[in-house]
Amino acid sequence: MNHGTFQKHYHLMLLPGIILLIVFSFIPMAGIAVAFQDFKIGLGFSRSPWIGLENFKYLFDMRDSRSIFFNTVNIAFWKIVANLLIPLVFAVLLNEVRYVLFKRWVQSIVYLPHFLSWVILSGIIIDLLSLGGVVNKTLQQLGMDPVMFLGSNAYFPFIVISSDVWKEFGFNTIIFLAALTGISSPLYEAADIDGASWLQKVRHVTLPGITPTIVLLATLSIGNILNAGFDQIFNMYNPLVYESGDIIDTYVYRVGIVQAQFGLATAVGLMKSVIAMVLIVISYQLAGRFANYRIF
Amino acid sequence: MVRNKTWTSRTWIIALYVLMALIAIASLAPILHAIAVSFSDKAVAAAGKVTLWPVGFNTLAYETIMYDRNFLGSFIVSVNRVLLGGVINFLLTVLMAYPLSRQASEFRCRNMYMWFLIAMMLFSAGVIPLYILIKFLGLFDSLWALVLPTAVPVFNVILLINFFRSIPKELPEAGYMDGAGPWYMLVKIYIPLSAPALATVTLFSIVTHWNTFFDGLIFMRNMENYPLQTYIQQFVVETSTQNVSSSEQIELLKRLSNQTLNAAKMVIAMVPIFLVYPFLQRFFIHGIMLGSVKE
Structure with missing residues (x-):
């Protein structure tokens, strides 16, 4: 086919989207300059004083920066691990269910919280875990002292991670279930003839069969190691748990938008974006090499 | 698919179904709780006595x-x-x-x-x-x-x-x-x-x-x-x-x-x-x- 005459139509189709991307994604990149300024919104870019790496220096000297970085990686890492292992075990078990309608119902129910917002889910969790909430009432009935769950640095990261599992485990379960149906049944039949037990079949047929999917999901999640979940933590934390729960994104919000220290907040955001981009590119390359995955 | 005898034993199957049902119910429970509270009596809800079913049903809220x-x-x-x-x-x-x-x-x-x-x-x-x-x-x-x-x-x-x-x-x-x-x-x-x-x-x-x-x-x-x-x-x-x-x-x-x-x-x-x-x-x-x- 000769597509010469089509070219200009193709450009025309792309035009609106490209313009919007330039305005709302590309031009803000020039705003990164703010990271090297003592930016005052009244003065604008041209008249705000340039201060070189001052913002970054402040960032590295700051007492809190280490704990914020640690909290981010800590929460994100355990979320990644839990959101791989729990759906994996759950999918392998659910796959044993033969009654299709039951299986579909379970699948639909555990998948529902994925589509609800953290605003709503956090609201529900805060209510459940408050001192007068159902959880503490139950503890009291069992003769235990009530616990201030969301005000305790000992509990907060665990609550964040486990409630994230509640919201998201249905999602990966579906991916694993799809991979499980791809394992050919003759393999199981052969194992049966050899007298394999259920555990042996899981160990020697099921797990090797879905290893590519596990590797793929694991590598793709590398890029999320700095995403501890802004929406969730923003809606669940309070000053009492900054020590264990304050993450890069919540810090950027408080410093940048609430306190209007735009330079410092942009510097923090820039560091995060650069690290995240490098990790995503690496993870895509690894996924391409080990799992034959190409997104485009 | 031919299934193994030990796994097919009834207890295992029942345990599996019960476990799956419990996990599904647990996933849904916080949402059901919110719905129950929204239809409950204000004072009862404030006392933390509502679990999965409305107590003192009303639509006042x-x-x-x-x-x-x-x-x-x-x-x-x-x-x-x-x-x-x-x-x-x-x-x-x-x-x-x-x-x-x-x-x-x-x-x-x-x-x-x-x-x-x-x-x-x-x-x-x-x-x-x-x-x-x-x-x-x-x-x-x-x-x-x-x-x-x-x-x-x-x-x-x-x-x-x-x-x-x-x-x-x-x-x-x-x-x-x-x-x-x-x-x-x-x-x-x-x-x-x-x-x-x-x-x-x-x-x-x-x-x-x-x-x-x-x-x-x-x-x-x-x-x-x-x-x-x-x-x-x-x-x-x-x-x-x-x-x-x-x-x-x-x-x-x-x-x-x-x-x-x-x-x-x-x-x-x-x-x-x-x-x-x-x-x-x-x-x-x-x-x-x-x-x-x-x-």
Whole structure:
């Protein structure tokens, strides 16, 4: 086919989207300059004083920066691990269910919280875990002292991670279930003839069969190691748990938008974006090499 | 499939079904709890005595909401946002995916555009430069601030590119022979053949628009312009967690707030998701498969 005459139509189709991307994604990149300024919104870019790496220096000297970085990686890492292992075990078990309608119902129910917002889910969790909430009432009935769950640095990261599992485990379960149906049944039949037990079949047929999917999901999640979940933590934390729960994104919000220290907040955001981009590119390359995955 | 004798034993099967049912119930329990509280007697709810079933059933909370102008206003902002944002997302996704699904030999600049798109997806300037931009453009308090920054959902574009590429080449070739131009082919061949994929990406963007609270929080100065999730975040969730320095204060705020009313607001915000959920579920699995695990 000769597509010469089509070219200009193709450009025309792309035009609106490209313009919007330039305005709302590309031009803000020039705003990164703010990271090297003592930016005052009244003065604008041209008249705000340039201060070189001052913002970054402040960032590295700051007492809190280490704990914020640690909290981010800590929460994100355990979320990644839990959101791989729990759906994996759950999918392998659910796959044993033969009654299709039951299986579909379970699948639909555990998948529902994925589509609800953290605003709503956090609201529900805060209510459940408050001192007068159902959880503490139950503890009291069992003769235990009530616990201030969301005000305790000992509990907060665990609550964040486990409630994230509640919201998201249905999602990966579906991916694993799809991979499980791809394992050919003759393999199981052969194992049966050899007298394999259920555990042996899981160990020697099921797990090797879905290893590519596990590797793929694991590598793709590398890029999320700095995403501890802004929406969730923003809606669940309070000053009492900054020590264990304050993450890069919540810090950027408080410093940048609430306190209007735009330079410092942009510097923090820039560091995060650069690290995240490098990790995503690496993870895509690894996924391409080990799992034959190409997104485009 | 032939199953092993030891596993087939009845106890194991019953244990498995019970376990799965318990996990499903546990996943649903917090949501059922919120629904139960919203229909319960105020005092009983405040005492923490409501679990999964309403105690002292009444619809007072919902009746109160019917007169809450701020809440209703926010609901309408959210509906407008979903409609406007959904339409813009849909149009731009289709318009961008079609030319980009051509081979580089058919569309010479294809790869250049593609790299631009991927660069925009991988690297973001972060929230502060966008905030400053919206301020400079004078879009604070405007619905456009909620729909334009996310007007091009790059991930959805990529999903749709992959789907368009799976459509057999013979169809556009036949169309070309009959003298069809690119617009005609997009509208008459590609869009009708991609109904499930389009439903998937549209539902994605509807759910995202409905659920987002953060842009409403930072771009809307006047609370009349808050979308519903921002409203709930500010007046239901935040009052119980933020700006407090001691646990006593949190408890005080907690007691002052009206649990049944708050629960009812959250339930109303969940209803649209429940309504689209059956469709979401059907198309979504399809959608995940479009984007991942390809040979």
